[in-house]
Amino acid sequence: MSSRRLFLKASAAAGGLAAFAAGFSETATRAVHTWIGEKKTKGVNGRSLEPEFTVAPDGKVSLNPNQQVSYTMCLGCTTLCGVRVRVDKASGTVVRVSGNPYSPLSADPHLPYGTPVRKSFQSVSFYEEKGLAGRSTACGRGNAVLEQMTSPFRITQPLKRVGPRNSGKWAPISFEQLVQEVVEGGNLFGEGPVEGLRALRDVINPIDADKPELGAKVNQVALLSSVNDGRENFVRRFMQQSYGTINMVGHGAYCGGSYRAGSGAVFGDTRQMPHAKPDIENAEFIVFIGTAPANAGNPFKRQGTLLAKARTEGKLNYVVVDPVLTHADNAVAADRSRWVPIKPGTDGALAMAMIRWIIENERYDAKFLTQPNLAVAEAAGEASWCNATHLVVAEPDHARQGFFLRGSDMGVPVAEADKYKDADPFVVLDEAGKPVLHSKATGPAPLYVSQSIEVAGASMAVRSSMDILREAAMKLSLEEYSQACGIPVEIITGLAREFTSHGKKAAIATHGGTMAGNGFANAFALVSLNTLIGNLNWKGGTVINAGGFKEEEGPRYALKDFPGAIEKPSGMPLGRNQPYEKTTEFKRKKEAGKPYPAEQPWFSTAPQLATEWLPSALSGYPYNLKALILWNTNPVYGIPGLRKVAERTLGDPKVIPLVIAIDPFINETTAYADYIIPDAFMYESWGFAAPWAGVPTKSYITRWPVVEPRMTKTADGQPAGMESFFIAAAKAMGLPGFGDNVIKDADGQLYPLNRAEDYYLRAAANVAWAGKGPVPDASDDDIMVSGIERIMPDLKSTLKDEEVRKVAFMLARGGRFQPANEAFQGEIATWKFIKPLQVYNEAHATAKDSLSGKRFAGTPGWVPPRFADGTPMRKVYPETEWPLQLISYKSPLQNSYSIAASRLRGLHPDNPVAINPVDADRLGIRTGDVIRISTPSGSAKAVAVLRHGVRAGVLAVEHGFGHKEHGARAHQLGDKAQPTVPGIAAGINLNDLGLRDPTRKDDAVWVDPVAGTAVRQGLPAKVEKV
Amino acid sequence: MTHSRRDILKGIGTITAGAAAIVATTAAEAANPRQGGDPDRRWGMVVDVRKCIGCQACTISCIMENKVPENSYRTIVATYEVKDGDRVGTYVLPRLCNHCSNPPCVPVCPVGATFQQKDGAVVVDGDRCVGCAYCVQACPYDARFINHETNTADKCTFCAHRLAAGLLPACVETCVGGARTFGDLNDPNSTARKLLDAAKGEAKVLKPEQGTAPNVFYIGLDDRFQGRVEGHQTLWQPSKTHG
Amino acid sequence: MNSSITEILYVTREIAWLPWAVQYFFLIGLSVGCFLLSLPGLALGRAEWMKPGRLALIGALTCGLVAPVALLADLHQPGRFLNFYLHPQATSWMSWGAFFIPLYLAGLLVYAWAALYRCAGGTAVKAAALVTGLGAALVMLYTGVEVMVVAARPLWHSPFVPLQFAATALAGSIGLVLVFNRILGGGDPGAEVALNRTLARTLAAVLAIGVLWMLLALSGFSNTHSQALAQVASSPSWQLTAVWAVTATLVPLVLAWKRPAGTGVLTGLIAIHSAWMFRWTIFIGGQDIPKTGAGFYDYHLPLGPEGLLGIVGTAGLWLAVLILLTSVLPRSNPAKGV
């Protein structure tokens, strides 16, 4: 053989062997691991966790010494369930989450409160199959979010931006440096001087001497938060009672604010906005219009559990009216559950049609509606009452036109201060047709009144509330309503008939679906349907949340009052949720002869509005912001259309000079911060909260650090976080309420507030003593098995001896809970709403639209979605140009900040946009195609999925995807770069397509003109295939 | 029309390839005697599909409890949209190992690593498994997978480790809709048995024609979902999409 | 009623038998096929098959030696292969296979030694051939039946599968010998014609089995076959595969039959390719059909050991073994007729 040939052969052979070696490398490594590597399995149990405890055949519970089982609170969504977490003691990590059997948010029915903790472990076990009957659960998200505790995107050290805002570059700094800089200000970024919190706390000098109603300069420092995660009172203590700004608000205006506002109109309080929920367990018929229990909804799990049970074992039939099909439906429970698609933003038309049909066919509960006061209502066997029979002044041009006729109008002596207030009674007609004070009425009053009566010697046209509602309902025919909402007349009348066929055991429920350009009106109409059957406070009807316990107001410690506290911060809130008529601007313009329109809309009946904050800060109307604190909130991700405003406000230090974020992660909003203060993850923090809604028994969920917080420590040994920041800042500025001798007990003794425990443990003591008196003492065993042992030294050093075991009793059980069987007394709810329901809402009827100067309507009515100046949306953006409408529905798996939990992503990595095959055919779109969605304010690429479960004309976007932060972008923290995880950015966020209101002069996002709430339902859109 | 009876090819198969298949199943019992577990029990699950809300609490809790690697699932709730005429509805189907009484995954195992316990649970001895994945192929339900962290076959164990501790399987314990009921099917008083009895033949199993005799029963199982689902495929394929 | 189902949430199952398995089944099939091809010449001493017989033996040896390596690599716990022998299972064809492979390979080595160093057609060779033949038959049987018994996959659960494996393996091995004939055997035209003729017959058999399968599936006579067809019929990629397979059988068949001389390398390569493709389609394509989900998974060949590198690695090993063997084996043994 020639040597050349030999060489060629040898090289070929060598090459072959090299390829082999490469291909076989993994096999070889694995083989070697088998022989010398660590053992990865344990027989048939693989790598499964060790059980947390063992329940012997005789029921005896033995703990696993390697694990700690504790009851605390989940923040995987705003439901704030009581959960049971398993901590691996060696690593200090939470390895699994399941339900707290004591908590009604997690178990149905929940365990009697007195049950020893050890016994509660038995109750969730296989012993006597107790765990099946007493199942206590955590949802998919609640199971998955534990990942986030050790996430590489977690912020554990204070950060200061380097480079411009939102550049993604940060320098880790010490906690003390951070406090010093934000308090004292200075040339912090080499961009010129920045005023610090100390300088900005001016509680004396007005923002604008010409407009004293705006209040003092301190109002230019504001704090935006999310949901009350159980720590809001602490924050409020700093921001409002101590620092003194009026501006502190949560996410209500972009959560389900429109529903709450509409409900507030019915319940007669548009600021606190009481609301009731269907008693799913006992109802016979429920229409969910714009809320999707079991898909989302609050309480998520509780509603899901009850719905599943009621449609399977109970008597419930239900209909889900929604542009998109969700998990609220179940095809197998076919005769029980039905989906009715509706055009977005038209629920008011459906509701008014139902109201019309019910009135025309007299299917309402006349017995209920005709009771003029609570006493006669109760005597008649009702559980609530309403103002349907109350008379409204209808005399044209009368000064009181639109107001209720009152006792004082009739000559009844009423103190001047009480005139036209609660103490001034209403007037109804008696059986004889004679006016009588509602409070004096002894029986039912006529429902429909439209006549003149003699008032103070003159004839006055009056109408009953119900009469006005009837007129509003009759404005359109059933066919016209049907045309508007796209639901056939037969279905509308069918819904109305069924709804009025079950006595009190029927209900209408709504929520996020009302976040449209007419959300308030829609919600008002929907909630009014419940009034027509008088189902409030009834088993099987609608019931209010029993609520929790007040932790701030004694009986052990006064946490709200402290020496030097500012009782009520004053001035005009940044979101203009006050009557325009109170402003200097109004007075001046009135003097000039043209009081309306206001410069920008005012929302006279609304609570504080986060939706308007950044637009206000941008336009300086009513005033500018000097500093903004973002605490666990993400409006840029959550408010449709806000990103563009944020870029010009949060993005520009000249507009908002100081932005401080407090959050365990960097989100789409906090990415703009100057400073980030790390915050505790859910299993590491304190917090006490009542359920948001839907729990008929008093419940109070406690959260305590079941593991050591992972943030860096302050110089005095506290975890750097929200509490330590406010304490340190307050002390640095010498503000009241923090430091030594600031918490007063019942005997007037003073205690310090130097650490989170000083506050929360005393709050816990208050709760332990609240209600029907103190809870029992925790046993040694309770303390041991619940993991409370870990924090016992804190309890002992902070609390009085007699308090220690009571607080331990509560924390060991994850809260304080009223027994499940106390929800109802007979057929009537224990916790009742007893003020009159408003068929006609006087406050609303007599408030004026700040732009048109026209009054609002006192009863619900159908109004198409519209912009601030009243222009219908479709007039500006007609169907011919924007043939589709975008809507948002919550992901059944994700929430707005769970995207980095890899296991949720693995299951459902993306949110293709649902389009009806009819539309898709027309546009030549097929499942999997990339499409471009455009609205008048933006466009984005998305993937399409054809679904019959979305109404034609609608594009449905699942919320929770399309992140730009939370791990979608790798930030640089000093010399450490976060990892890049492309999956976190998957999909789209509808809010990036949100609309600017084209009728407004400022750069504001589209909000409901009455409630000021964000509009995410029914955005005009068009689509093309890319 | 029963599938197996019409499959005359089984006969031909015998001629061409010997009595392989048939011998295999009948010999299974003899060659793979049941080991471990309480012989008086027969663990099983009853899934009431009407109660399932598709929340995947079961899926995720199973993952956490059993350290199931990414992109693998011992259980998952398949979610569908069904259109029948004008009516469109949501259909959810919790899937997991059926712990078949006649498990085709067992006889194929070349090393006897997978076997059925006396209580009916079909398990894998992770210390013996060679990771050949033959059982993965043989399971008609896609209930098995190769765990890339242990490099062995993995599947639902009915949470044997929890049962041994007197606890419920993770997915059952945390089932939000209360759709999953686990218990001893031999015990006339068990909730699972009682549910089955009450369902009076309405309870169905997946792919009955495979003759596997599953012990996961469904109440409210639509025939169209019993076998391989004929429908439009979901868009995402997690093993490939995103990191 | 107009009804339809859309999967909203479900997941892809990854394939569990990797390209390694394709390589194993391919190589072991070729080895057995080559062994059979070597018999007329080496065991029975038929002169015209003597030269191809030697080439076939090289094919049998190289493929046979490399195949178990691929098999080992398809195990996720290769280090535990001893368990096959410590815990044999009567019910598992794979378990039997673990015994058949060494039987066959040991036989093959003895047979090769006898044929190359003793006398072709002699008693020793004949005896060795007998034992090896038994091993080969068992290997053929087990590899086919192992797949056939998987009732969970209609496409696999067919009694035709063992026959198809055998027929395509034989065709592939003829192809290999045809190629060897050109590169190692100097392009003997007689051998080429003989091999091509055999190839044509084999391909005809492959085709016949395919037609039978199709008839059965279409007739609805056999459920598994109908189901298998139904599962793939609507898929464009499967349609393409089918056309491809038929073409890749028909073209070499016609060529080998009509122009047996001079086309050997082409027909040979196509035949090898078909044998490989058949296994790829059965294993990888088969695993791409969800057992419970809708539609198809869509497999993308990974570049690492789990995929391409595995395929290339086995090919590399085979090449190395081929070079080694052809270097150390006596080039020919004229004295003994080889």
Ligand SMILES: Nc1nc2c(c(=O)[nH]1)N[C@H]1C(S)=C(S)[C@@H](COP(=O)(O)OP(=O)(O)OC[C@H]3O[C@@H](n4cnc5c(=O)[nH]c(N)nc54)[C@H](O)[C@@H]3O)O[C@H]1N2
């Ligand atoms: N298109 C569209 N927009 C929507 C919605 C929708 O359905 N569709 N939903 C709306 C609704 S209902 C709401 S409520 C809002 C929500 O919007 P927001 O309340 O503004 O924002 P979240 O994203 O919930 O912010 C919560 C913050 O908590 C932080 N966080 C997460 N886990 C923990 C923890 O364990 N501890 C602490 N301390 N912090 C934590 C996160 O980093 C995040 O910054 O969005 C609204 N926006």
Ligand SMILES: Nc1nc2c(c(=O)[nH]1)N[C@H]1C(S)=C(S)[C@@H](COP(=O)(O)OP(=O)(O)OC[C@H]3O[C@@H](n4cnc5c(=O)[nH]c(N)nc54)[C@H](O)[C@@H]3O)O[C@H]1N2
């Ligand atoms: N899984 C999950 N659960 C959650 C959350 C989560 O993020 N994920 N978040 C929690 C929070 S903060 C909240 S506020 C609640 C919200 O709970 P919900 O209010 O029940 O949920 P949303 O998805 O906001 O809106 C409800 C439904 O309204 C529909 N809809 C949209 N437009 C219209 C319309 O014009 N008319 C009608 N009738 N319906 C329409 C949507 O398709 C959606 O299905 O859920 C809580 N629970």
Ligand code: SF4
């Ligand atoms: S419903 Fe929300 S709070 Fe409750 S467990 Fe699930 S994620 Fe956590």
Ligand code: SF4
């Ligand atoms: S479901 Fe599959 S893995 Fe489970 S026992 Fe049956 S065949 Fe085996």
Ligand code: SF4
């Ligand atoms: S993967 Fe393991 S359990 Fe499955 S057949 Fe192979 S050896 Fe047996």
Ligand code: SF4
């Ligand atoms: S029983 Fe255990 S292993 Fe099986 S699916 Fe449920 S949680 Fe997973």
Ligand code: SF4
């Ligand atoms: S936990 Fe229960 S209700 Fe939720 S998806 Fe699983 S089976 Fe269904």
Ligand SMILES: [Mo]
């Ligand atoms: Mo919300």
